[in-house]
Amino acid sequence: MIFLEFRALSTLPERVEEPPQEEPKEVPQRRGPKSTNPILEHRHIYPEFLPDPNPKWRNSLREKMERADMLKRRQQIDIPEFYVGSILAVTIADPHAQGKTNKFVGICIERKGCGLRAEFTLRNVVDHQGLEVRYDLYDPTIDKIQVLRLEKRLDDKLFYLRDALPEYSTFPLDMDPEILPEGTPVPVNPLKVKLKPKPWLERWERQELKGIANIEQYLTTTNRLNRKLRQTPWEKFDLMKQYRKTIPMEEQSDIWSEVNNQLQQLQMARKKMARKRTFTAPKTQLG
Amino acid sequence: MNQADVSKLVSKLRIKVKAEHRNLRNPKGPEGRIDKLRKTVTGLIKFERIEVNYNRGDEARQYAERLISEAIRHGDCHTPTMKMADFWLLEKELVHKLFKVLVPRFENSNVSFTKMYKAPKPQYSRNLEKAVLELRGNPYPDLFTKQPNNRLWIQNVLLEAAKHDYRQSKYAEIAQNMAKNEEPTQVNSEAPKSEIIEDIKTQ
Numbered sequence: 001m002i003f004l005e006f007r008a009l010s011t012l013p014e015r016v017e018e019p020p021q022e023e024p025k026e027v028p029q030r031r032g033p034k035s036t037n038p039i040l041e042h043r044h045i046y047p048e049f050l051p052d053p054n055p056k057w058r059n060s061l062r063e064k065m066e067r068a069d070m071l072k073r074r075q076q077i078d079i080p081e082f083y084v085g086s087i088l089a090v091t092i093a094d095p096h097a098q099g100k101t102n103k104f105v106g107i108c109i110e111r112k113g114c115g116l117r118a119e120f121t122l123r124n125v126v127d128h129q130g131l132e133v134r135y136d137l138y139d140p141t142i143d144k145i146q147v148l149r150l151e152k153r154l155d156d157k158l159f160y161l162r163d164a165l166p167e168y169s170t171f172p173l174d175m176d177p178e179i180l181p182e183g184t185p186v187p188v189n190p191l192k193v194k195l196k197p198k199p200w201l202e203r204w205e206r207q208e209l210k211g212i213a214n215i216e217q218y219l220t221t222t223n224r225l226n227r228k229l230r231q232t233p234w235e236k237f238d239l240m241k242q243y244r245k246t247i248p249m250e251e252q253s254d255i256w257s258e259v260n261n262q263l264q265q266l267q268m269a270r271k272k273m274a275r276k277r278t279f280t281a282p283k284t285q286l287g
Numbered sequence: 288m289n290q291a292d293v294s295k296l297v298s299k300l301r302i303k304v305k306a307e308h309r310n311l312r313n314p315k316g317p318e319g320r321i322d323k324l325r326k327t328v329t330g331l332i333k334f335e336r337i338e339v340n341y342n343r344g345d346e347a348r349q350y351a352e353r354l355i356s357e358a359i360r361h362g363d364c365h366t367p368t369m370k371m372a373d374f375w376l377l378e379k380e381l382v383h384k385l386f387k388v389l390v391p392r393f394e395n396s397n398v399s400f401t402k403m404y405k406a407p408k409p410q411y412s413r414n415l416e417k418a419v420l421e422l423r424g425n426p427y428p429d430l431f432t433k434q435p436n437n438r439l440w441i442q443n444v445l446l447e448a449a450k451h452d453y454r455q456s457k458y459a460e461i462a463q464n465m466a467k468n469e470e471p472t473q474v475n476s477e478a479p480k481s482e483i484i485e486d487i488k489t490q
Contacts, residue, residue: 248299
């Protein structure tokens, strides 16, 4: 083998050296958004794991301990994925009757707070009376959180349901859960609600809400003028305002890589439970 | 207690950001503040080194950093980023500069895209802090020389001269002391010679 390489006296014509082929120049790729880390997608499902964006209230040690506590709580009860606009049923231990529970069904109109202080508000109309109950997400007295209908609405906060017709926030207390097929994206409900006539609790016309159908019919010319005067079209270009409201990507990826393992284990456990549930015998319906 | 906004992902800035923004005082309020900052950001991208009041410079610096980091993250085929660049850069040829010059320049950098120095201010004036704001990698000479021990610096020249003077005076002192020390030994051995030396001194 070695001799084959040294053919100094060979009569065979040597192969003509080909001019070195120009290597295809690396075409600069179109700069798209950099490939984002898939674990960053947790931020939509578990927004309370991210700390408060206000640096005055940051404390890395407390945040870390809270995250550990939240994961511990999540191992005790199943806290499902839900969004503002989803319909939930919450069972909570009754503080006045030992060993008994209360169940409330309603639409989630707000999610706020971070860490162990995360909370959500459910709204329903029972016996023509609007009811809102605020729950702490990690409250140890909560027995069960069940998502009856998983969907989003057009807005981030649904406080305008308070001034809308009661039919938009009325949900039967014995609603059956609707099961979405696995892997489908969370549906957005494009429902636009109709408001009751004034007086209202807030000036809804100034808030650029997408989920209200009939707001124009109640507005006076003064309302319209004031709305125009109060518009802040520059705010969507205020880069630092956006920056101060969020947690930067680098910090987020640190947090998510810290909790990713346990969150995935919890998700696996939930899937197993869901599969078990599908094989249970259907309820006999009376009547 | 606020929940972090998760609708947008932003890259972390490599500069210090204050917890609250500064209201740059002006008759038009928040809109006027943004207008002021637009002018400064445009100037910074255009001239690459500007002198501004410290507060306004620091605010504009944050916006410029955010604009460049958005441009790096999304590139020029992303409509919202393009709109943002269009809003912040008042001269439209600077949009091309942002995406074609600054993005390649800063794409692989690990440090901030801008630098800010405190600038000297006139002695008798309103107490407005001045600052120099510049983009990194600009074509101008450095404000601070990288060689700290340049011999031709006026401070170093003066220090050298002072050292020289001090050394000379020390040598003279030592020479004097040596002469004095020699006196007593010479007095014991040869009296006439010391007299001669004293004569020379007196002369």
